[in-house]
Amino acid sequence: MKKLKEILISxxxxxxxxxCTAGYPNLNDLPTIVNSLHEAGADMIEIGMPYSDPIxxxxxxxxxxxxxxxxxxxxxxxxxxxxxxxxKIPKILMGYINPVMQFGLEKFCSRCEETGIDGLILPDLxxxxxxxxxxxxxxxxxxSNIFLITPQTALERIQKIDNLSSTFxxxxxxxxxxxKGNGLAxxxxxxxxxxxxxxxxxxxxGFNISKPEDLALVHKHANGGIIGSAFIKYLKDxxxxxxASKDFVDYITNSAPVS
Amino acid sequence: xxxxxxxxxxYGEFGGAYIPEMLYPNVEELKESYLKxxxxxxxxxxxxxxxxxYVGRPTPLYLAExxxxxYSAEIxxxxxxxxxxxxxxxxxxxxxxxxxxxxxxxxxxxxxGAGQHGVATATACALKGLECIVYMGEKxxxxxxxxxxxxxxxxxxxxxxMSGSRTLKDATNEAIRDWINNPTDTHYIIxxxxxxxxxxxxxxxxxxxxxxxxxxxxxxxxxxxxxCVGGGSNAxxxxxxxxxxxxxxxIGLEAAGHGINTDKSAATMALGTPGxxxxxxxxxxxxxxxxxxxxxxxxxxxxxxGVGPWHAHLxxxxxxxxxxxxxxxxxxxxxxxxxxEGIIPALExxxxxxxxxxxxxxxxxxxxxxxxxxxxxxxxTYIEFLDV
Numbered sequence: 304m305k306k307l308k309e310i311l312i313s314x315x316x317x318x319x320x321x322x323c324t325a326g327y328p329n330l331n332d333l334p335t336i337v338n339s340l341h342e343a344g345a346d347m348i349e350i351g352m353p354y355s356d357p358i359x360x361x362x363x364x365x366x367x368x369x370x371x372x373x374x375x376x377x378x379x380x381x382x383x384x385x386x387x388x389x390x391k392i393p394k395i396l397m398g399y400i401n402p403v404m405q406f407g408l409e410k411f412c413s414r415c416e417e418t419g420i421d422g423l424i425l426p427d428l429x430x431x432x433x434x435x436x437x438x439x440x441x442x443x444x445x446x447s448n449i450f451l452i453t454p455q456t457a458l459e460r461i462q463k464i465d466n467l468s469s470t471f472x473x474x475x476x477x478x479x480x481x482x483k484g485n486g487l488a489x490x491x492x493x494x495x496x497x498x499x500x501x502x503x504x505x506x507x508x509g510f511n512i513s514k515p516e517d518l519a520l521v522h523k524h525a526n527g528g529i530i531g532s533a534f535i536k537y538l539k540d541x542x543x544x545x546x547a548s549k550d551f552v553d554y555i556t557n558s559a560p561v562s
Numbered sequence: 563x564x565x566x567x568x569x570x571x572x573y574g575e576f577g578g579a580y581i582p583e584m585l586y587p588n589v590e591e592l593k594e595s596y597l598k599x600x601x602x603x604x605x606x607x608x609x610x611x612x613x614x615x616y617v618g619r620p621t622p623l624y625l626a627e628x629x630x631x632x633y634s635a636e637i638x639x640x641x642x643x644x645x646x647x648x649x650x651x652x653x654x655x656x657x658x659x660x661x662x663x664x665x666x667x668x669x670x671x672x673x674x675g676a677g678q679h680g681v682a683t684a685t686a687c688a689l690k691g692l693e694c695i696v697y698m699g700e701k702x703x704x705x706x707x708x709x710x711x712x713x714x715x716x717x718x719x720x721x722x723x724m725s726g727s728r729t730l731k732d733a734t735n736e737a738i739r740d741w742i743n744n745p746t747d748t749h750y751i752i753x754x755x756x757x758x759x760x761x762x763x764x765x766x767x768x769x770x771x772x773x774x775x776x777x778x779x780x781x782x783x784x785x786x787x788x789x790c791v792g793g794g795s796n797a798x799x800x801x802x803x804x805x806x807x808x809x810x811x812x813i814g815l816e817a818a819g820h821g822i823n824t825d826k827s828a829a830t831m832a833l834g835t836p837g838x839x840x841x842x843x844x845x846x847x848x849x850x851x852x853x854x855x856x857x858x859x860x861x862x863x864x865x866x867x868g869v870g871p872w873h874a875h876l877x878x879x880x881x882x883x884x885x886x887x888x889x890x891x892x893x894x895x896x897x898x899x900x901x902x903e904g905i906i907p908a909l910e911x912x913x914x915x916x917x918x919x920x921x922x923x924x925x926x927x928x929x930x931x932x933x934x935x936x937x938x939x940x941x942x943t944y945i946e947f948l949d950v
Contacts, residue, residue: 354852354853355726355853355854356726356731356735356839356840356854358582358735358738358739358742358840358841359582359584359739359742361739365725369725372853377851378851399838400580400838401837401838401839401846401848401852401854402851402852402853403852404836404837404838404852405835405837405848405850405851405852406851406852426582426583427580427581427582427838427841428580429579429580429581429583429586430583431570432578432580450583451582451583451584452583453583453584453745455584455586455587455745455746456583456586456587457587460586475583475584478584478742478743478745479584479742479743480739480742480743483743
């Protein structure tokens with residue numbers, strides 16, 4: 304988790320985390336996408352491990368998961384592809400707990416460490432089960448488990464999550480599945496309150512960020528923003544994923560007109 | 563090891579609540595309040611009155627004489643098919659609608675496979691004047707058309723689940739996603755003993771009335787109790803009060819589809835391995851990579867790649883024996899029961915009857931079969947496959 308900690312210290316504001324689905328749009332696109340996103344200015348990359356039943360995801364990421372599985376992606380292949388990503392890039396693996404269990408937890412953690420993974424986002428691994436069965440192993444392999452909080456999460460629980468966190472906290476802008484595209488207007492009050500939360504770790508906000516003005520708003524109220532569905536949508540049907548990744552970062556950080 | 567649930571919501575290694583944080587407040591609220599509410603006198607008074615006057619309980623325990631004669635054993639049928647709406651599913655939805663009311667929820671969501679749970683949920687919502695949205699796989703909407711119309715007549719909105727295998731698994735995914743997106747005003751009425759804790763326990767308690775009545779209706783214990791298992795709610799209901807009675811052999815019948823040695827099956831006990839599905843650790847039909855596979859059964863209600871975590875535990879502990887029955891064997895059993903007893907069973911239920919063919923029966927055997935639902939909804943399948 305060293306690279307992730309370093310970037311959170313060296314760049315306390317305006318962080319950009321972009322999510323991509325491994326194996327999408329083509330089986331072997333991951334290294335090109337990860338390296339291109341980082342080169343264009345993304346501070347960290349969240350890599351989705353496709354699953355047949357992604358219950359916290361909306362249609363866009365569901366579809367990318369389906370395409371990637373159809374392309375033949377697997378956790379083993381993701382680790383092979385991670386070896387081709389530049390080692391200095393802070394990288395997070397996101398996915399559901401079942402494929403990780405079947406891969407084998409010990410082996411999964413070892414491979415994460417070997418391939419330069421800094422953190423994990425496992426939305427269906429609740430904090431109670433994490434604490435009792437996973438924490439020690441993740442710590443041994445220097446993997447930061449990144450927890451979600453929502454506008455409905457009680458303060459007491461946020462503080463518990465803060466205590467269990469080692470890098471940043473992922474605040475979802477509304478209790479929803481990914482990629483609802485509702486915009487951030489309804490979340491304004493929630494976003495405004497984030498800075499005054501009595502917690503130690505930085506906050507990155509995700510869900511419903513699809514336009515440069517969304518990202519700017521999130522940067523005003525939190526340490527960074529996470530973009531997933533908007534990028535996956537953007538990648539669809541793009542002939543050259545490296546260029547498309549750069550164009551998207553330019554667009555979302557407002558340095559280029561939308562193409 | 564105990565056969566029962568522990569404080570963390572696990573049955574041995576199975577169960578638990580593998581939920582995303584977005585669902586935590588909803589599931590926690592339910593977990594903290596469900597026992598208090600369902601054990602309260604005020605809840606029980608209304609629940610028992612509705613079970614009696616609205617659902618039509620107790621359902622009869624009927625000695626099937628011609629079927630008994632055919633198999634040379636004593637066969638009793640627990641007539642859940644005579645419940646209002648035609649299946650045991652309504653026991654659960656009436657209980658859960660009263661729970662939802664007490665939690666102050668205004669909007670009800672449900673998943674359905676064969677449509678029986680959807681109809682039972684739509685019925686309970688109509689009874690209480692609550693908004694009702696039922697998710698149903700696109701494929702099931704086509705093969706269970708009468709139940710879709712029934713739900714709509716009752717005022718429910720039926721939303722097709724278009725992802726994956728477009729059956730029960732995907733309808734459940736969509737219902738969970740709806741709940742994530744509606745975190746405060748919505749109660750999710752799960753139709754079986756699946757999903758995150760406390761659902762398996764909640765639904766089991768609401769279905770336990772089946773075995774409670776069997777105990778009271780039969781003079782002495784039966785030798786066997788048999789029930790079909792998809793998620794497993796009617797089976798748990800029929801087994802519940804007999805789990806500690808070791809003289810009673812409990813048998814759950816799963817859908818083998820075309821056969822457990824083919825790639826078209828839904829027999830999770832035979833083909834599944836431990837994994838997380840629908841927020842519960844259970845047995846799951848999946849690839850070595852942990853991707854859930856698409857099951858097959860001619861019966862929409864059993865077409866599910868998982869099974870309730872309590873069943874997974876009862877299987878592991880050996881308390882319940884799980885066997886499987888093919889599509890064709892189930893269809894044959896439909897005709898036999900229709901002609902021997904004048905009862906057309908649901909295709910799901912027929913899986914339990916089909917197992918009689920494979921048993922080495924003795925005249926002293928006293929078998930209770932949970933006749934979980936009637937077959938009206940399956941008429942188009944029967945017309946297609948049974949040459950009637």
